Amino acid sequence: MRKDIAASVVASIESGDVDISVSADDVTDGETNVSMTVDERLRLEDIEVSTFETLDISSVMYITDEGGRVLFTLPDPAVTANNSAIADLQANATRSEVFETLDDDAGLWLLDEEDRVVGQVADYVTVQAHTAAIAGLLASSTGLGVFETLDTAISLMVTDAGDRIIQAVYTSDPALASAVASNTSAVAALTSRVAAVVTPEGARRNNPLNRDKLRWTHMKLAKLDPVLGEAAQLIICAGGDSYTHNVNRWIGPFTAKLAAKYGDAGGGWCGFGFLPSGNVAPWALGNQPSYIQGNARPNTYPTRHIGSAVGTYYSTASPDLARATLGVGDAVYQAIPALPVHNGCDLFFEGSADGVVDFAWGTYNGSGSVADPASYTFGAAASLNVQGTVNALQIADIKAGIPAGAGMLRITCTAGVPKLYGVNLKSAASGVRVNKLAATGSTIAQWANAPATHFETGIAALAPDLIIYMDGTNSQGAGISRSSWGAHLAVLMARIRAARPSIDILSATPAENQRTANPIAMTEYALENLYRASVGKWCAVDMQPLFGDAANPGEYGSTGSMPLYASDLIHPDPATGGRLLLVGMLDPIVPYRGA
Structure with missing residues (x-):
């Protein structure tokens, strides 16, 4: 009526x-x-x-x-039957220019500036039936000028400045369909513009995305800036695959640059594990495992095996997924430089039934290679039981005897079968400490499925302020779908946050490679990365724009007009593409846009 x-x-x-x-x-x-x-x-x-x-x-x-x-x-509004609706409305009122009602038989009305009804959204019953959609909308809303509805019988309408409908999504309304059909050029233009700024899920295409989420990183680097020179330590962990494992691509220069500008807080993680591929034992100074985990600065912090240690990869409770299993007489050596002065060293190991080792620190005698144990004078050895709970991550303090200058740690198996992960070298000096944890050849599934509890314990012990994780190439080769990749990423970051609440997170995806017949495009991972970072509120970086057009990866391949990739078709050349990875990582991390 x-x-x-x-x-x-x-x-x-x-x-x-x-x-x-x-x-x-x-x-x-x-x-x-x-x-x-x-x-x-x-x-x-x-x-x-x-x-x-x-x-x-x-x-x-x-x-x-x-x-x-x-x-x-x-x-x-028949509130007696809608007490839950009252609570929802009181807690979640949007204060938008709408008439909100608690009557489940009435709708939510949209009004223009003259209070004329211009549309109806959804009634309470419809809203309650679409709670998942509401949650998704709240998480990924981009603030675009659109009329959004949860009623499946009503379209999502996009209007121009004159309130003319230029696009309607999923419409069955003939009038709206006609309006769309009569504005095809406007629809195409709008689609192009929207696609350029948001992903299909509503995540912004900013690159880097959520730079402002790196709160600990920016605050501590601001304190460490030479102009202020305030006391602080920024600790970074960097995981992923061979893009990060190979120190010559970006992680080595990245660590060196930050330490030179902001100060050196110590060597950090030195992994003893290695991929059992390439060179074979027995190990000597001139014959080392081909893919040893080592340190982000291996020339300054060389790691050496002597004997016949066996490497295990991808499946351990170590922060870097790797392990070295020693036999009686096998030894591992880890050198430290004169500066910064180190005053802390923690040994990470896996509990075994019978493992026992001796450890001793040596002082550099001033001549010979810093990687050669013969260049050091070692003190008395101390025995250490490395047993404990079998297969569980254990940590022992072995700083006793550490020299104030250049030195070397020697760990020798004296009984049983010790399973060693690595050491965390710490200095009390202000500055940056980078822990290189990446495992060459690894996939995102292997990181997400690292042994429960023990992986978190290891990350917590390293105490990072920032975690960097870059993945794509091996996951792509393994045919991991976009949805599965995203789910694994979310699990991994949730586990890291459980270990270090409020930690800064930066997840990155590489550029498309030149490998033929890839089962999934790298751009799919990049889109998923932006979406997961948008929902999870962390920083994301897509390396693709730094390299070129994803549709033409040959242009920046080893034989292209701008050769940024190696001839193996899947890795950036360290001297060219590696430097662009460095730029891509430094950009969101260093305050004042990479200064």
Whole structure:
């Protein structure tokens, strides 16, 4: 039904002599349209109206003029049957220019600047039936100028500045479909513009995305800036695959640059494990494992095996997924430089049934190679039981005897079968400490599925402020789907956050490689990375724009016009593409845009 208000009645309203109300019975059927003519509306423009909302079940919503006289009444929202709706509305009111109701038979109305109804969103029942969609919308909303609805019978409409419909998504309304069809050029232009700034899931395409989420990183680097010179230590862990494992690509220069500019807080992680591929035992100074984990600065912190240690990869409880299993007489050596002075060293190992080692520190005698044990004078050895809970991560403090200058740690197996992960070398000096944890050839699934609890314990012991994780090439080669890749990334970051609450996170994806017949495009991982970082509120970097067009990777391949990749088709050349990886990592991390 429709109730029109005559001009004479309007005059009476203006004089304040008449109160007009519409009963709840008249409007609760949802069909009543209370309106007035254009002329009548214009006459009422100078009347100041307000609304009085109440949760009292005996009251309705009143619309009054400036004199407090009731002009209209709106339906009683039957709050007795909607206590949960009241709580939801009170907790989540958007304060947008809408009329919100607690009546599950009424809708949420959208009003224009003249308070005319221009649309209806969803009723309470529909909203409750779409809680998952609501959560997704809240998590990924981009703030675009669109009319969004949770009612599956209503389209998502995009309008231009003149409120003309230029695109309707998933519409079955013939009128809207016609409007879209008549604006094909506008739709195409809009689609292109929107696709350039947001992913299909609504994540912004900023690159880097969420730079501002690196709070610990930026705060500590600001303190460490030579201009301020305040005491602080920024500790970084960098995981992933061969892109990060090979120190010559980006992690080595990255570590050296940060230490030179902000100070050196020690060597950090030195992994003893290695991939059992390439060179074979027995190990000697001139014959080392081909893919030893080592340190981010291996020339400054060389790691050496002597004997016949066996490497295990991808499946251990170590922070870098790798392990070295020693036999009686086997030894591992780890050197430290004169500066910074180190005053801490923790041995990470896996519990075994019978392992026992001796450890001793040696002082550099001033001549010979720093990687050669013969260049050091070692003190008395101390025995260490490396047993404990079998297969569980254990940590032992072995700093006793560490020299104040250049030195070397020697660990020798004296009994059983010790399973060693590596050491964390620490200095009390202000500066940056980088722990290179990447495992060459690894996939995101292997990182996400690292042994529960023990992996978190190892990360917590390293105490990082920032975790960097870059993955793509091996996961791509293994055919891991985009959805699975994203799920693994979310699990990995959740585990890291469980170990280090409030940690800064930077996840990165590489550029497309030149390998033929890839089962999934790298751009799919890049889009998923942006989406997961948007929802998870961490920083994300897509390396693709630094290298070129993903649709033409040959252009930056080893034989392309700008050769940035190696001839193996899957790795950036350290001297060219590696430097772009360095730029891509430094950009969001270093304050003042890479200064």
